[in-house]
Amino acid sequence: MKTMRLGVVLAGTLLLGACSGKPAGKAAAAPAPPPKPMSYELRLGRATFQHYCQTCHGETGAGDGFNAFNLDPKPRDLSDPAFQKKKTDADLADAIQRGGAGVGLSAMMPPWGRTLSKEQVEQVVLYLRSLPKH
């Protein structure tokens, strides 16, 4: 057993020596990476946002989704930097889970705590933070 291992090690050292003359690898000039790699969690957050939130809050979170047309009060502009700064992640998650009525705002924003998992809510918050601010 030991001799075998020894042999392997020996062979390995020899091989290492032999291989050290590195061939000049063809460096790729223009790789074709996929578009802007979004992290997996962010992608999930986006998917959840697009499915549940976008109808009112709009594609960019500006509060201009198609369902917002006839609503009063209008949905919150989630991309507003002042709003984003004011709210902590926990605040946002809380508002999503308990809804407008739960945090002392309009009941028009429904509570999602029973529909979305805790992780889904966290992912949506992550995505909200990545919305382009304007």
Added chain:
Amino acid sequence: MPIRRLFALTSVAFLVVLAISPAKNALRSYRAYQRRFAVLAASRARSAQQARDFEKRPVAIHQIWLPQLDNRVDRCTTCHLGVADAVMKGAPPPFAAHPWTPHTPVRIDRYGCTSCHAGEGPATTESQAHGTAKDAGPPLLPVAYIEAGCGRCHSTATVPAAPLLSRGRAVMDRYGCFACHGARGREAYRSGAPPLSSEPVKTGAVWLRRWLTKPRDVDPNSTMPNFQLGEREIEELANYVLGQDVPEDLARAVRAAGDEPAGDAANGKKLFSESRCISCHTVEGKGQGSAPELSKVASAATRGWLLAYVRDPHAFNPLTPMPQYHFSEADSRDVVAYMEDEFRDFDAPKDILEPLRVNRTLAEAGEKTFRKYGCFSCHGSPGGRTAEKFGPDLDGIGDKKAAFLDFGRRTDLPRTLTAWLAAKVDSPRSFAKGLKMPAYGFNPEETQAVVTALLAFGSQPVPESYRVLPTASPIAIPAGRVGHLVDRYRCLSCHQIGDRGGDISTAPLTFEGSKVQRSWLVDYLVLSYSIRPILTERMPIFHMPREEATELADAIETLFVDPRVPEDPFQGRPASDVDPAEGERLYTALGCRSCHILGSAGGYYGPPLTDSGTRLRPGWTFAWLKGPQRWRADVRCPDYGLTDRDALRLTAYLATLHQPPAAAKGGK
């Protein structure tokens, strides 16, 4: 003397050689990682005890052994030490906690690492494990394609928590990849491309040449790829396709329709609108877009063909999702008259639909060209579809070694499978001359999605206990007359029943019998109106005769029901006795009107509830309110967690709302 010296030398050499192995192990980078981890984790620990535990961990190789999953051994946790520790959230690599996925960090013992991430599990050096070393095993899956890992076990079309993979699978389905390429589980795939047998009486050579040059320029909704054909090949194909014998019944129908007098375009316009053609087609880009753009259709097809097709699309293409409307002879003439008036390419040459004087030599060459590019895979051929697939099988493509791939002219690409696949999907012919796969013109995100779906095709199926297969629905669609009606009106093109059907409609029919009242359903089938006026995709008016509507409604009421829906939640009392006033208060307090219209106020997303007392069965309303996601997993109506008492009051309120459908009609 020399013997002794030799002995001394060999002894020293022997000692040195013996020392190599332990020295190498002592210098392995994972040891340094583990020492760094102990310090870092201790500083993040939530208690002194936890900190001590981190510090006391011996330096050793960690592994996850998965005897059930091909006997995998994953030693990734030897360096990625914080994957399952909540305190390591946001720590620098390689110590960070694993982001949440449906399987991690909780079930890391069942799934390991390489089952999703690929890479070489047993390796203990970074370059070997990640597959970056020259002689390494499979490389890690780049994070952009990570959802491919989900697809190894999940073979359903839509995979929860894998939006990109699901999209990739949908794109592959829509663009007919499996018509040419075989794959496990996709043996029954049939392309929805039309048979070409009626082409000679449908269109002319000028149009067909344009189409073959670049299908998407003619119709942006087309799923036909660009075959990058030469002028000669186009001419051959045009002669072959337009030189075929049209089946006698189709030829006769088109000829007879072409001889009919012109219809009334004004009435046609009204019919076109109420038939909701844009639930599938588009007109100048407006519409759902799974079916052809219609704004220039009268310059693509002859009047006779259009008329015969509108009357019986299934005779021309048995697999088309288009329903057969119940138009009268005159009605269909009117619809086509409207299309002839409005849907024209006014810049097209006059002879765009002129028949071709077929050149037999070219036509014969065209047949070869037709076979050469595998056109029959989607369109079938006069001899029927061939069983054998035109392109290579896709099974195992996700496990291909980069060294076995032919990069050909693409010296610009990194030598990786993902780069090769992305380039192949993006511009298939760029690798070498003479390749046949056509260009699909996907945008970068579609390409990423398709590559993700491709990487999910492993060479071996995963063990059975890990497989998640599509669930076979126990709901059968009846044969006989009702089955014929479901087929004729192509209910399944838009609606889902069990696990079958399309996703154009938001209303699955699986529990429709438990959901709506029969009398409402009959009226609705005869004269449907828009339940969700904001949507582009709405239920067409089929001009369905009342007997057919009654038959369908009876079948739906008998078959598409669910025992979880109570027959009478009020238990014999009238709704007015169950405190509908409190229900009304709840309706306001819960903010239902943010999605539902009642009278004139409310949002657009949900169905209006103005006539909910006429439309819905109270049992359904109650069951729905107790947990909408039980009935449709992805429905946006949130679960409010109502008590039975509150749900019943809200049900009672909604059951008292009546309005005859005729008055609710309007958003057409």
